[in-house]
Structures are given as C-alpha cells and as structure tokens.
Amino acid sequence: MNWAHKLLLIDRRIIFVVVFVGALIPIIWPIGLAVQISPPVKAVFDRVEAMKPGDAIMLSFDYGPSDGPELDPMANSILRHCAKKGIKVIGVSLFPLGGVEMAIARFMQLDTDLKARNGIDYVNLGYKDGAPAPMKAMGDRIESVFPCDANGVPYSEIPVLEGIRSYDDLELAISLATSIIGEWWINLVNAQFGIDVALGTTAVSAPKYYAFMEAKQAIGVLGGMKGGSEYEELVARAYPDLKGLSRSATMGMDVQSVVHLVIIFFILFGNVMFIVTKRMTRGAN
Amino acid sequence: MKRQVPIMLAITASFLPVIAFFFPNAWINEWFNRKLDEWMVIIASFAFLLGIVSMVQVNLHKVRRRQKGWIFSVIILVSFAIMASCGLFGAQGERENGTLYPFTWIFQFIYAPMQATMFSLLAFYVASASYRAFRVKNMEASLLLIGALIIMFGRIPFGALIHPVVPDLAEWIMRFPNAAAQRGIIIGAALGAASMSIRVMVGIERPYLGKS
Amino acid sequence: MSANSISSGVVCPGGRGSGGNTAGIVRACTMRLNLSLACAILAGALLLAGAVVSEVIAAPRDFRLDLAVQDRPSDDGSSLILSWSTDPAVLTLPTGVVLEDDPQIFIERKTEGAVDFLEAGRTTISAGRFQDIELDSRESYVYRIGLQPATGGMVYSEVSMAASPKGNLFRTQRVNALVAVLMMGGLVIAYIMAARRGAKLFIRRISGLDQIKEAVGRATEMGRKILFVPGIVSVSEPQTLAALGILGYVAKLTAQYGTQLEVPNADPLTMASAREIVKQSYMEAGAPEAFHEDMVRYITQDQFAYAGSVSGIMVRDKPAAIFLLGWFAAESLLLSETGQSIGAIQIAGTAQVTQLPFFVAACDYTMLGEELFAASAYLSKDPLILGSIKGQDAMKIAILAAIVIGVVMATVGADGFVNWFTAL
Structure with a gap:
C-alpha cells in the first residue's frame, strides 16, 4: 500500500475531527456572511406580505427537537412577520415526538419578542395524533379535531378563532415539517382542499419539495438553515425595527458555510488521492 | 373464519374511504370518512400501548436474565417510568413563578439536546460518506461531482463570493434537473405504491395477517 | 354556477x-x-x-x-x-x-x-x-x-334571496381522479387475469434482491446475526408493506439456514405485523421452535433514539448482513454509515428520494423507488402479483403518453388538456 492509498483510506475519525473544528471556529469567531435570497423563500415571504390584517394562517409544527436548530428560526421569523402584519396564526402540531413542545416554545418566544397575545393574536391548538386523519377532518371543521386549545380553552371561546372553521377560512397553511408529514400537507391538504401550502423543511428534505413547488402544489419552500436565514433577512429588511431580535439561522450559516468548505476540501482531496493512486498502480503495472 | 373475517374487514375498510372521496353524500361522508378517520386516530393511539408493552417486556426479560447490555435496559425502563409519570401526573409548560414543570424541564434540557446531538451527527457522516462516494471514476461520476460542488457552493454565501452566478446556477440545478429527476422517481414510486395498495386492498398481499 | x-x-x-x-x-x-x-x-x-x-x-x-x-x-x-x-x-x-x-x-x-x-x-x-x-x-x-x-x-346590508343547500351525488371536480383510479385498477386487474390465464410476464433483474440469499448465506457462514430494519413508519405506508414482504422471504431463509434474525421496530403496528410475518415464515420453513418473540421487538417511535439504539445493536453485535428497507428519513445515513463501519453487507431500498443518495453512498446494494414495490413479485414469482406490476408499468406508459401530449398541447396553446389534470 503506497502513501497515496493510505491517505485515500484515511480514518473517518480524522474527517470527524476536522469537521468538528470547522464547526467550532465560526461559533467562536463569527464571520457574518451576507445572505442571498432565493426565489422559493421569497415566494413564501411575498405571500404572507400580501395578506391583510385579520387574515389567518395555519402554522403546523411538525417537527421535534432534533430539527429545532433548522426549523425553529423559520418558526420565529414567520411568527414575527405575522405579528407585525396583524395576521392571525393558528398553531397546530401533528408530529408526536415533541411537536407541541416546539410550538409552546416558539409562541413563548413570540410573547417575549413582540408582546403577542395568546388567544387574540395567535392560538396554539396543541397536538393531535394520526396526522392524515386530523388533516382531512380540519378540511370540514377544525373544531372537530381541536375542540379546545393547548391550555384547555374551548374553541368557541377563543377570540382569534372567530370566523375560522375550516381551511376555507385560512389564507395559507405552512408546515414546518420533518418526516412524511410535509408530503401529506401537499398530497392531502393542498390536493383535496385547495388551500395554499408552504413548507419549511430540513436541508436534506428540501430537494424533494422542489418538484412539488414546480408543479404548483406548494407555493414555496424554506430549505434548512439557509431557508431560515433568508426569511430572517427578508423580515429584517421589511421591518427594520425587528433587526435587533435574535437571528439564529443567519448566525448558523457561518457554521454551515465552513463545514461545506471542509466537505468540499475532503471530496477534492479524496479525488486527488484517487487519481494519484490509480496512476501509481498503473505505473507499477 | 379466523382469516376470512380480518380479510373482509381489511378489504371493506380500504374501499370505504375511496367511495367517500368521490361521493359527497352526508351519510357516506360521516361513516366512510369522518368515523373511519376518528377510529384511525383512536387505533393509532392504542398502538402506542402495544409498543410500550413490547418494550417493557423485552427489556424486563433482558434484565431478569442479565443478558449482555442489561444495564442499558435498566436505564430505558427507569427513564420511561420517570418520563411517563411526569407526563401522566404532572402539568406541562411553565409555572406561575416562571419555573418549568418536570416534563417540560426534562424535554428542554435532556431530550432536546440529545436529539439535536443525534441529528448533528449527520454532518459528520455526510462528510465521511461524501469522501468515499464522490470519486471521478467515470464520466457520469464526474458530472455528479461537478453538480454537487456547484450546489454546495451555491447554498452558502461563499458561492456568491466566487462568482455571482454560482447561487443562481445552484438554484437552477435544484429547480430543473433535480426536480425532473425527483419527479421521475416520485411518479414511479407513487405508481408502485398504488399497485401495492391495490394488492393489499383486494387481498392479494396480506401483511397484516403475517402473509407476505 | x-x-x-x-x-x-x-x-x-x-x-x-x-x-x-x-x-x-x-x-x-x-x-x-x-x-x-x-x-x-x-x-x-x-x-x-x-x-x-x-x-x-x-x-x-x-x-x-x-x-x-x-x-x-x-x-x-x-x-x-x-x-x-x-x-x-x-x-x-x-x-x-x-x-x-x-x-x-x-x-x-x-x-x-x-x-x-x-x-x-x-x-x-x-x-x-x-x-x-x-x-x-x-x-x-x-x-x-x-x-x-x-x-x-x-x-x-340587504337580505339575500333564500336558498337551500342541495346534496350532490358525485364530486364532479374529481372526475379526473376517478378516471385515473379506474384506469389503474382496470390495467392491474387485466394483467392479473392475463397472468392467471398463463401469460408469460417478464420482470427485469433487480440486483439488490438477487443478493439477499448471498447476504443470508454469508451471515450463516460467519455465525453472525442478520439485522432487518423495516423503516420507521407504520403499516399504512406502502413502503413498509413492501419491506414486510421482503422480511417474509428473509425470515424463511434464516429459518432454513438456522441464522439469527433481529427485527427492531420504530412503529408498534409495524412490529405486530412483522412479528406475525416472521412467525409464519418460521412455521412454513418447518422451524417454529426457532422463533421467539424477542426477535421482533419495538424500540421507540423517536427516529433518532431509534437510530441510536439500532446503531448500538450494530456496533455491539456486529451483524454480518443488514437490510434497510422501507420508509426512512434523516436516520438513513446514521444507520447505513454505522453498518458500513462494521463491514456488514448492506442491502437497502426506499422510495424516499431524499434518502436514496445516502443509501447509494453507504450500502452495497440499493433498490430505487419502485424496485422496492416490485420485490414481492420478484421474489415470489406469484402470477397475481406479477400481473399487478405489469399493470403498474402500463399505467406508467399511459402517464408518459399524457405528459408528451400535454407538452405538445401546452406548446400550441391548447390548455384544455392540461387543465383537465389540474381541475381538482
């Protein structure tokens, strides 16, 4: 085994250490790179921006804590955007493992950031199991699925829900989704009830949703930390008074950028070693 | 009889929502759609119980017999008991004085960081898998590598620093070649799923009865 | 109106x-x-x-x-x-x-x-x-x-005219979906009937499925167990059903060869079905005594806790063969990379397009999309199932034809044909 071959079969733990150091450096010394806006994120922002005060959207927290770093910033930005526009937000959760906890945390954050009022500006209806069934049932009557909110207040006594009975009374449904639930929002809710659907997904899932977006089954996609940082940037541009609030996705993009560079380096390094090994083997033969 | 009844039930239950999808009659909608959906929610909730019983049985068995790794089973059972007690007998969220209820405290400070840790491992595995997979072995692999590099640069702000067209090129790849390939696979897979569903609906395949 | x-x-x-x-x-x-x-x-x-x-x-x-x-x-x-x-x-x-x-x-x-x-x-x-x-x-x-x-x-405002709501017999806006359902159902049934009459139906080679026997044989020779992961979602997902179909085949082989099989589950309903399938396979293989319920067990529904637990099994028990079949999300790479690190032969299959690249990078064989759904037909050679696969292929040809016609019609400005597909 020659030196190039040894380098080619580099121990994966070395790669792990370099990736770890690459992730650590921008956390200690932030770079502050500029955010480029992509059309799928702009489409979602524009759709919300075009709404009028009093319009309502459904924000479905279909993710757990593992996806929090990628999807929490999207939730924060969308909630801030709606609060500034006076758009009512109906929060639901269809993800069993922590979805409702993620919703509680984001609404608490909104209370702290913008003094939004539970029940008046937004409501958190809580969690319901068996995602496709409640999704379909909400097309007829949301109250049949969520007879009360996460705090046990009856649906009919919540001011923000006045006049909202089904998807027909909503302008948009946004699912911040991991696993299969995002696809169901497209295949079940958009296809059967016609309501506009937008998705916030992890970076890994984002490519899949481009196909749905191009087919006009989703109005836009926020993909991973980059999507979150773009929405943060758009909200900050439109509402300069929000600039002081935390922008964790924008900060996270520094880490993502450096780790991407590390991976690109290893891919190129691996290929150089691969070619050298091949040539050496050919030469030896 | 032991087999025929479940098969008949499965066939009926699978066809009723299809009927409700096309025929909007109030009675059909109530019984073939809403009621079935409600039952589905209830059954899905009971399925958790099934899983819990299996999990407790297997781990208790392991502890009793002091099988290899039994200590991990003890940790599972104790963690399960604590979390279940907090969830069943305690409230969630914040107390009046601003402190968190035990369930929410465990969720925020133990469960959430562990989850994020597991997910972040992906970055490390992606790095090692990419290192092995992206080799310029032939023309197709070289094209794949070039596409991957454009996407990786285009998804970070450095891409625009290299050349302003890089992010647009990455977006173009995502919107067209990527979406086209995704559609091809999605259409094929959807037809496969439909065909599989028809086989289950008409009882040709019966995995719910242990017959594959 | x-x-x-x-x-x-x-x-x-x-x-x-x-x-x-x-x-x-x-x-x-x-x-x-x-x-x-x-x-x-x-x-x-x-x-x-x-x-x-x-x-x-x-x-x-x-x-x-x-x-x-x-x-x-x-x-x-x-x-x-x-x-x-x-x-x-x-x-x-x-x-x-x-x-x-x-x-x-x-x-x-x-x-x-x-x-x-x-x-x-x-x-x-x-x-x-x-x-x-x-x-x-x-x-x-x-x-x-x-x-x-x-x-x-x-x-x-003024008061409107009186009106009564009226029930309709059929959702006319879903007529396109009905046509698609009838076409698909008709084609599948037609090919199933053709298969029953003895028509020869060809199915191309799927290398991932061809390697199952080899993988089980390798595990038997090495005296190590086989790990079968049927995805992380419930039996309502067709991919899970397809994976369970392959599990039946694998379980029969392990029963015949006397190889240890372990099936950790992330969904309780999938676990119940998987347990029945393995039990049935062991009975059919004439080795009911080799089956025990702990072979098929529930771990947790949490994807990462599940991935952690299954990775632990991989690292501790070092199975010789790992099957990763069904619906997967982000845990796919965690599982397949861990499997790769212990040197196991890995056969994967999913219709989740976002996870396919990970499986292709880390596994020895990967079934792409519909190959997974064709597995039961390929393995069993059952004419009824083969017929349904052929029906599915015929439907795909019809869809391709519709796409080509749609492109031509849209190009010449005749949108009626295209709109019919989106009129839901």
Missing part, C-alpha cells in the same frame, strides 16, 4: 330581520317606513302573481352589497356559498357612517320563517365570499351582512 345557484338580484328594503324586493325599487326608496310599506305591498303582489321568490321579508338595509347565495357544488348538501360585491362603487353607506379600510363583517343567517338572524361567521369585506357549513338541506336560509361603524350602531 351550478343549476341550483340563486342570484340575489332581488333584495329587500324594510325592517331589520326580514326583507326582499328588487334592487331597483330599493334604490328608489329613501324613507325606511315607506320602504317597509312598499316592500310589503310589492311582496304581496309578487306572491299573488306566483312569482318565483321563495321569501319576501320586510327589512331595512343600510347599504347594498349585491348579495348572492348559491349551493356549494359537489358537496353533501350541508353548505351554501354567500358572495358579495367587493366593488367600492356598490357599497353605499348611509350618510355619516364611516368605516375603516376593509372592515370586518358579520355574516348573519336565519332560516326561512324564523324571526331573528343569528351570526354565522365573520370575515372581511374584501374576502368577497363566505362558505356557510353544517346546514340542513331541508331548510331554506337567508343572509345579511352586518358592519360595525366606528360610531353608532350596527348597519346591515
């Missing part, structure tokens, strides 16, 4: 809570008392003349919105759609009444013959329409819209 839609050209001046007359008359009247009187007289005249006005109600109106009520098409007869003009020129408010920009409106409804209006919902004036649900198809309903000015009491 459907046949049972009703235009509200006829409106009524008169007392609040009742009314119905023509818009022209309404415009001509200025004093409420006189309006009521005029309305009542005209109503009586119309009724006597047998005019097709279902209800005439005397009610004052403070402004006009051109209310129209129509039955919601393709529904179960429980909803009506109320629409109004959003043209500012139509909205004529009483003198002195000032409204904020795009104000909230109160939709009020009552059944024909009832005295009081009840609130049916709220929306904004720019919405232009309101869908009223949970109505009784035996009743007739009339509507009016209330507005709350900044000062003073509520002001009301």
